Amino acid sequence: MFQVSAASSPPHRAVWRGFVRGSLGTGVAVVARGAGALVLNKLFAVYAPAGGLTLLAQFQNLMALLTTLPNDGVQVGMVKYLAPLRPGSPRYRAWLGAAAGLNAGALLVGTIALASRGLLGWGWPSLAAFVLGIGLLTGQSLLGAALLAAGRLRDHIGLTVVLAALGTGAAAAALWRQLPLNVVLLAYLLAQGLTLVPALVLAARAGLLQHLKPGARISRGALRGLSQFLLMAVSSLLFGKAVDYVLRDYLLGAFGPARTDLWQAVAKLSDNYTMVFAAVMSSVFYPRLAALATDPRAARRYLQGVLGLVAPVLAAGLVLIFACRNWLLPLLFAPHLLGAREFLAPQLLGDWAKFLSWLFIFQLTARARTGPYIAVQAASAVVFGALLVLLLPRFGLHGAVWAHAGRYGLLLLACIVIHAMAPKHG
Structure with a gap:
């Protein structure tokens, strides 16, 4: 059975200590990138x-x-x-x-x-x-x-x-x-x-x-x-970045620049903390997971230990962002973008599921599993496209954030099921 708790076990405490120490070591770079992004977004929102x-x-x-x-x-x-x-x-x-x-x-x-x-x-x-x-x-x-x-x-x-x-x-x-x-x-x-x-x-x-x-x-x-890694990046390009570009272009044409800016403010806020999470995972979690690629049992324990730490911490952080939405959005962007708060809840929900699913997908990268990685990216993009087609006509701009939440919620569920069913030795 899939387990992520066992917080009291010594192996998990050791994983947590190593992960936290490594995360703090990247703090300066994360703060610099985050501060630069926040200032840039503020400048564009205001001027x-x-x-x-x-x-x-x-x-x-x-x-x-x-x-x-x-x-x-x-x-x-x-x-x-x-x-x-x-x-x-x-x-x-x-x-x-x-x-x-x-x-x-x-x-x-x-x-x-x-x-x-x-x-x-x-x-x-x-x-x-x-x-x-x-x-x-x-x-x-x-x-x-x-x-x-x-x-x-x-x-x-x-x-x-x-x-x-x-x-x-x-x-x-x-x-x-x-x-x-x-x-x-x-x-x-x-x-x-x-x-x-x-x-x-x-x-x-x-x-x-x-x-x-x-x-x-x-x-x-x-x-x-x-x-092998280039092919995995091609899938991220086609099923991630290209989809985002086409979606944004469609929203601009369908809802106009001013209205789309509200959706974009929430997406930009998401980009800021996503950048922090990605920086920590790529510099701390991924190298360690890659080093354990030849020992699937140890890699599995490491993944579950980090997941048990990250899941509640992420949830608490995203709930705090939602609670502060009324002053956070005008502070980070501009007062006229306060209306973006109506899109925030499904965006945060989807981001929580996205971050946790990334932990599972990192396994495929660390083990250079090109075929499964591309299949996951393609399936996720197809689900997202289907949800957009279904939700945008019915809910307007809100359909974009609910499609985001649905996409990553289903992806996380699939990752958990596959991880639970996988042999414990590999």
């Missing part, structure tokens, strides 16, 4: 024209469409394969070279797709600036992952702080000067891309770039190894 908050989210979603394959695919696999290797060794260079090649390929494919579809209706100069910013950001992400694999957590945190400060500062300066909205968004992206410079310096100091040869042949074995 951008109607629909500006939704356009910011759509632009960030477009950024994610081009960075998901490198960040959620190549870099995740690179951390797994680089961690046990000595920087500068032939195998290390092979994995790093394959990762750089795959990132370049993903950027090329994304650029071709953008050139054929356009960039939010903007012109070619904006497209060129956007691709440049994405390229710089991808390079920074690659080096940041190499630093993380080498155990240089302090350097990785420093890059995160600089990235948040530069992006938010550039957007604030552009808004203060009342520049066009597309210029503000591009300034936000390009400023983040500038973190490639300190990333190069930190990687060189750590000895991660030694003996690299730019013209060296890319290892086919490394390409095959990283491609």
